[in-house]
Each structure stands twice: as structure tokens, then as C-alpha cells.
Amino acid sequence: MRITQIRDDGRVNTLRTLKIEQLVEQMKVETKAQLVSGMREVLPYIFPGDKNDYVQKVPKLLPAAAFVRKNGVMTMDEYNGVVMLQVNNLSGPMEAAEVKERVKEFPQTYLAFTGSSGKSVKIWVRFTYPDDLLPGNREQAELFHAHAYRLAVKFYQPQLPFDIDLKEPLLEQYCRLTFDPELYFNPEAMPVYMKQPMAMPGETTYREQVKAETSPLQRLVPGYESYKALSVLFEAAFARALDEQHGYQPGDDIHSLLVCLAGHCFRAGIPAEDTVRWTRAHYRLPDDEFLIRETVQNVYRTCKGFADKSSLLPEQLFVMQMDEFMKRRYEFRFNLLTSQVECRQRNSFDFYFRPVNKRLMASITMNAQYEGLKLWDKDVVRYLNSDHVPVYQPIEEFLYDLPRWDGKDHIGDLAKRVPCNNPHWAQLFRRWFLSMIAHWRGLGKNHANSTSPILVQSPNQKIPDRKTKCVIKTHINIKQNVIFGAKLKPV
Numbered sequence: 001m002r003i004t005q006i007r008d009d010g011r012v013n014t015l016r017t018l019k020i021e022q023l024v025e026q027m028k029v030e031t032k033a034q035l036v037s038g039m040r041e042v043l044p045y046i047f048p049g050d051k052n053d054y055v056q057k058v059p060k061l062l063p064a065a066a067f068v069r070k071n072g073v074m075t076m077d078e079y080n081g082v083v084m085l086q087v088n089n090l091s092g093p094m095e096a097a098e099v100k101e102r103v104k105e106f107p108q109t110y111l112a113f114t115g116s117s118g119k120s121v122k123i124w125v126r127f128t129y130p131d132d133l134l135p136g137n138r139e140q141a142e143l144f145h146a147h148a149y150r151l152a153v154k155f156y157q158p159q160l161p162f163d164i165d166l167k168e169p170l171l172e173q174y175c176r177l178t179f180d181p182e183l184y185f186n187p188e189a190m191p192v193y194m195k196q197p198m199a200m201p202g203e204t205t206y207r208e209q210v211k212a213e214t215s216p217l218q219r220l221v222p223g224y225e226s227y228k229a230l231s232v233l234f235e236a237a238f239a240r241a242l243d244e245q246h247g248y249q250p251g252d253d254i255h256s257l258l259v260c261l262a263g264h265c266f267r268a269g270i271p272a273e274d275t276v277r278w279t280r281a282h283y284r285l286p287d288d289e290f291l292i293r294e295t296v297q298n299v300y301r302t303c304k305g306f307a308d309k310s311s312l313l314p315e316q317l318f319v320m321q322m323d324e325f326m327k328r329r330y331e332f333r334f335n336l337l338t339s340q341v342e343c344r345q346r347n348s349f350d351f352y353f354r355p356v357n358k359r360l361m362a363s364i365t366m367n368a369q370y371e372g373l374k375l376w377d378k379d380v381v382r383y384l385n386s387d388h389v390p391v392y393q394p395i396e397e398f399l400y401d402l403p404r405w406d407g408k409d410h411i412g413d414l415a416k417r418v419p420c421n422n423p424h425w426a427q428l429f430r431r432w433f434l435s436m437i438a439h440w441r442g443l444g445k446n447h448a449n450s451t452s453p454i455l456v457q458s459p460n461q462k463i464p465d466r467k468t469k470c471v472i473k474t475h476i477n478i479k480q481n482v483i484f485g486a487k488l489k490p491v
Helices: 020-028 035-045 053-057 093-104 138-159 216-220 226-244 255-268 272-281 289-302 314-329 358-370 377-384 394-400 410-416 425-440
Strands: 002-008 013-019 060-062 065-070 073-079 082-087 109-114 121-128 330-335 340-345
Touching (some): 002 065, 073 138, 093 109, 093 121, 358 377, 394 425
């Protein structure tokens, strides 16, 4: 079996294939440059969303197939039948070691190693036909790989204590080279036999089993961490206690207020010790630990119906439950380019965002009601039109995620695809293109493009083959006196 390794750090772009045995030995020993160790050292200091130059230096590994370059294009040479599962967002080496110990027990595990970040585990599983053969062309390999990925997730997920991060099963799916002296490799691993499928699988054929929340605080205030849930419940209980103690002023008898507050905290399901701690820390209550503790303990001993009634208003509880349901089951974003809300399901094989339509909104309503949440169509519409749905800017995301410039004149190459008699065409096009990008990024508000290039096809010109993906050759008429990026004059 040959594994493709790609090195692309912005300056060097190389492709090579290694035998699986060579790759395993390479991952057990840190290289002289110590790229992986250097990346792991700087990761704790990198803010989310920032680019990490150390990551770009670590080579990529493509386990699904062996690739070669043909005419400058990376092409599949041989399908390996290897499916890669990723368990991400682990706390550190201890949890990674636990995952590896679990997967060692399965005879189907071909390779398991800690990822380059040190907080993930990659699991490789082999799939073949019943006769030990593999698909021979890319079309068959893509169908086979998509079904194999889903089958692997269905088998491994119930056996693992952590969630598998679902990824689109592409043949070009990669991971970074790692350093793991304690990796697990079983060259005699049992392959999973599967017949050649005829079509792509449905995207929602599998959903991860979501663990039931056992914490009463999480059930009462869904979507909040424990300390935040305690804060919300306590403040609601305190507000209700003040409402029942009419005319209470600082300096009045505190005992009746404490009794009322402890009763509401008891019915809200707040543990007694947390009630004492939050009462002592409240700025409007006295810091008398003995009085507070004795009062709370007496109330908790005599009251009945722990966690039977929350002090939250029904409207507050409904909004919290709706927000928790939406964030747990779905991922939304508002596309500024299309002015549409897009959605994809969490914990499913739904890898792409799609515009929200009436059918999807009806499905959201039905799924919520299946869970016992009284959610209606108008509530879904109100949520989707609120700022709870984050904004997505596809142009900015594309521009800011571009790799480091490799020094090649890509804009000039694009301009050369258009035949033009104007000797200044390439220079003018470059100026216009750079100005357009600058305005997309909002870098300048005092200038604007006064014109746009208009492509005029010659009547006798034939349209090239669509498969070439090249720009249609055209003749351009552009006046030489056009000023790109002209300064706006006040009216």
C-alpha cells in the first residue's frame, strides 16, 4: 500500500508516495526539523481563526488513495480502500491514549495514532470487495469510499467515549504528519468486506447518539454551563423572593428574605451548598455565613418538591429550550451574498449548507415537538430572523483563507487568456482586479471602480470545450484613457 505525502508550505510544493511501513516508522521518530513538536508548542498561544505558519510546514497525508501528477494535475493512481476517522477536540495525551486503547481491541483497526496537534486521534480502517479487490477507477472509488465511511462511523462510534468528527468522505481527505512513538499499527488487520454500491448514500442515513444530559441544572436551563445555569436560576429565585417580600429595603430583617430565597432555590433544584455560596456572594445580601448556612439547611430539611418548579418565567424557559434545541440539532448561518439563511444538521452526514425552505422549517418544527418542545412555525421564523443566527460572508472567508502568495503572476495569466489588441490590457486589468478585491475587503472607501471590463465575443469565434474550464476567448474594447480606482468627487 502506498500513501501520498504532500509538502506545501507556500514556497515548496512536492508530492511523493511512501509505503505504509515507511510512513509508520517515520511517524515514530521526530524529524530533525521538529516540525510537529514546534507546532504543538505554539498551538496554545494561537487565537481561534488565526493562521498558524507552523501547521503549513507539516506535510499532508492522503490515506484513501495514491496520487500522481499528470500534466501538472494531481490524479488518482491507485485506490487504497483506507477510511480515516477523526476523534478531535480531546483534552490532551491522556484522552488520546484512551481512544487508542479502545480501538486496539478491534481487529479491523489498521492504524491509530495521535494527531499532529496532540489533541486528536486518527483511525484508519481498510475496506475491500469480498474477493479482496478494490475499485479500479475514480468514479467507483468515490461511491465505494462514501459508503465505507458511513459504515465505519456506525461501527466505531458506539464503542468510543468521544464523538467522531464527521467529515465529507473525499478521496483527497488528509491529515498532517504526526509524531507518535506509541502509535498502533496492525498490518494483518481484518479488512471490512463490502460490495460495490451503485449510487451515493443519503446524507441523513446516520445520526450520532446524543448522550442524555443527567444534570438537573442542564435540564432546567439547557445550553448553559453549570456555573452559568446556577447564576441564572439563583437570580431568578432572588427576583421572585424580592417580589414576595413587598417593600423590602436594605437594613430590614433579613431572615424572612433568606427563608423565601432558600425555598425558591430548593424548588429550582439548586444544591444547598451552591445556594449558600451564591447567597454569601450576592452584593445585596449580608455576608453572615452562620446565619445563611443554618437558614438554608433548615429550609432544605423541611421543604418538599426539590427541583419541581423553576423560578424562571415560562417565556424565559421556552426561549432557552428553543435556543438549546436549535444549536444542538442544527447549524445556521445568514449568507450575506444571497441574503438567505442556510442550514445543515449537526451530528449527521449532512456536510453542506443549504438554503432554508418551508419543508425544512416544517421538519424543524416536527422534530422539536417530537422532543416535547412546543415549537411552532412562527417561532422558527422568529429565530431565523434574529441575531442568534451568525452572519456568513463567503467572499471575505474565501479571500482571508487564501494561502500565501507563491510568487506567480496569476492575475497576469488570467488576463492573457483574453486576446486583446490593446497593449495596456494586462496592466489595466490588473489594476481593476486589485481595486475590486480591495473594495470587497473594505480597505478603501474613498475610491471606487468607475468601469467594468465588458467581454464581447467575436461572431466567428467558436466556444471551446466546457471541460477545459478556461476563460472564453474574447475581443475587448477598452479605452486607453479609462482611470481605474478614480477618486470620488463630492457632489
